[in-house]
Amino acid sequence: MQNNKWKKWKRKYTGMFYLTPWIIGFLAFQLYPLVMSFLYSFTDFTMLNDYKFVGLQNYIKIFTNDRLFLKSMKATFMYVAIALPLKMIISLFIAGLLNQKLKGISIFKVVYYLPSIFGGSVAITILWRFIFMKTGLLNTLIGAVFSGYKAFDWIGSPKTSLPVISLLQVWQFGSSMVLFLAGLKQVPDSLYEAADIDGANAVQKYFRITLPMLSPIILFNLVMQMIQLFQDFTAAFVITGGGALKETYLYGLMLYENGFRYFKMGYASAQSWILFVIIILFTFAIFRLSDGLVHYED
């Protein structure tokens, strides 16, 4: 009897026991900071002071008296608008190439994933400088093709600095590419065989079979990459520092400066909650717009 009870209890709670590390981590490092950042957003917390409650003052100031907020929002939206579609298209395209049955394809998979491992580091800053500076690789290449081309500083110019840092994100397409690749491998060959019998060509097969079958993964990648891009910080921090003319002053960089450079942690918390709401709205919109476009196999 006792033994039975123990077995029942064990069956019921073993799973929970294994989940405990994650739950503790989630509570301590995600939920607690989340709640605290919400509370701090109503205070003048600086990390070091005895903070006081200031009501909605931080939020009011953000919308009425922060000259960089709109500039940063604009830069961030532009950044997402440039990097998101490019990253999705390139990762899908490369995944398609890597889905071929070729000898040594694993080496290509590793090579294409490498940029995602490098992340944003000082080495990447130097690499980007070598490519985009006035005497850099890009200008040299353009100059070789078009004689009379006047070299141009891509990082320092307000018109091109944002596309340049967007390319860093696009270059790091590895994680979404891996998901696309996994998705492509799941598409049953029988569908393609049936299409062949029906006389479908490669383009038709791609748009009628591959893309619909990949649509849940496209949706997932779209949402995840959008979230990541809205919060991105590295590219602007390491390459341009928010310049030129604040054209690359991404939201993540603004949060960092307010929180960790000016120590206005309460204010930065309020800004992060505004970003949170924006991302939730966009995520919700994407889910609504995807109705009927995403094919679930159930």
Next chain:
Amino acid sequence: MRKKRMMALLLTGVILAGVITGCGNQQTETPEAAEETETAQEQASEEAQPQEESGGENVNLRFCWWGSDTRHEKTLEALAKYEELTGVHIEGEYSTISSYYEKLVTQLAGGTAPDIIQLDYPWITELAAQGDFFVNLEEYDIIDFGKFDMDYTKGWCSEGDKLAALPMAQNGFTLFFNRDVVKETGLSIDESTEWSWEDLIAEGEKFKAANPDKVFLHSDLHTLEKNVFKPYVLQQCGGQWINDDFTVNFTKEQLANAYAYLLELEEKDLIQPLEETMAYNGNIDQNPIWANGEAALLIRWASDYPSLINDNVQDIGCCRLPVIEGAADTGINCKPSMVLAINKDSVSVEECLKFANWMMTDEEAIKILGDCRGVPATAEARGILEENDLLNPDLKTGIEIASANAGTAQNGYHDNSEITSISTEILSRVLYKDLTPEEAAEEFLNTIQDPLATLAGN
């Protein structure tokens, strides 16, 4: 289907929540991680054996500083020697200046700051406004204050009645010149040169006419703001950059003059266009122009002298920073290059103080450290280094020139990070021709009102 989508939305929300609490913490870690790796590496490997008579066995302290490789190596050597002499183990936590202060404040907030802390003097004021973090050195009878110039020490390292730190070395702005370029181009400059800013432009025009491929004044936005814009404004208005009552002395016209001057420097091609130097902003040493010997002049702290020497640039000299005719103040910033404070929550304040005293007053320590932090702040240490030929004469000359022409000693608000950010951004808009000097002056005066009010506690 709907349920599935709702689940997906919910899961997305959870992930988002996780990421937003860290303000994108995966990304923010990346640049700092490089420094931390650097910090973790190259720890002192000397195998010094604690002596029997030492009273400090089992005491482990942490000491953080920023600097170059030379400073790291010499400081680690000093720590090993101290352990050999006393048995007190001090772990070095060292990095570059980049993000040093941000990391330190986070550590102070989390109660994990090192025991012995190298600071820049304005941080004493900034941190004192937030709480009480450092030991009042005068409360202990350990530091040999007789060896310090106490007017200088108290002037720079006190907050109210509290002596929060000790000055480690002296520093000041100087105009460096590459002697090889000077010889090659016939530029008329030596240690006795005392140019006005107008002279700088006149000489620069002659220089560029004869040497269009060379850079006259090596710069980036950061150094232009700190080393040209601020001195130019202070030379007109005199006094503090920001007064102790959080007002300012400068007028719109004075600001506009400074912006117009910088614009003239750019338009006359005497500095590299901002587009070209933006990629190196804040890291001017990464711009190869100076290192390749292609630039004639550079305005920097005198203590930066060793970092300006390399295989291509072997012979450099320095002279006084340019000063406008009839200046109200030279605006030449002279200050301790860095100061040393003791964490109030240290595991052993007394051991920290003993180390600080040894580091700055003991002959052996002084010889080991040499001029890695610039010209030492105590006369005795300067004497020891000179006697032993350990003090770079050019570095000493630089400090002497700057000190002889020092402007008003600036208070801790001089380098306020938010006001500096505003100032830098508006200067960039002038140089990108997004604002005229007059518009920029007005914008600057309007925009700094908010951080000034914050400083004043309103």
